[in-house]
Amino acid sequence: MEARDQELKKELAATLHARGELGAEYEAALIDSFLEKVEQRLDTTLDRQVRRQLAEQQVTMARGARPTQPGSFGERHGLGIVSLVLAVPLSAIGVANAGIEGLVVAWLGIVGVNAFQAARNGQLFRRRDERAISDWKD
Incomplete structure (x- = not known):
């Protein structure tokens, strides 16, 4: 998980560096690009958590126990x-x-x-x- 945190930190640093080189007129596009990467990471994390929870519920149901x-x-x-x-x-x-x-x-x-x-x-x-x-x- 820390490797992805480092990757996101590198992306932020690259975005800030690009903003410094390109100027304020590209700021909105750079922010949108960075937020899209954050959103993709969140989607991946949430998808993994939902899949894990569904798998746990299926195992619970297969064993005959009551769901939470x-x-x-x-x-x-x-x-x-x-x-x-x-x-x-x-x-x-x-x-x-x-x-x-x-x-x-x-x-x-x-x-x-x-x-x-x-x-x-x-x-x-x-x-x-x-x-x-x-x-x-x-």
Whole structure:
């Protein structure tokens, strides 16, 4: 995984170097190109995770066990993890297009989606001890 991180860092350095050589008139194209590479990497990572989860569910079903309950750890925290992963390109797009206002709007959207999901699942206002007890129930 660190090799891909290094690869992405090299891509960013190359993009910044190219911007220095080409000037500000090519900035939007360079940013779009870099964000496309980040998006491809995210798609690959998310695709791998979805495939792994589907394989685990198939194995669980083949063994006759019950699939994970709605509201399990993965479901509860999956949206938060995906939101944080997508926050980087969303923040960059917001800043590139609208400055600090775009950044604020992007993060308000991220927080709003996560708060809505937590409220919908009843996780937002449940006490910690109630959550711990309900996680152990069948």
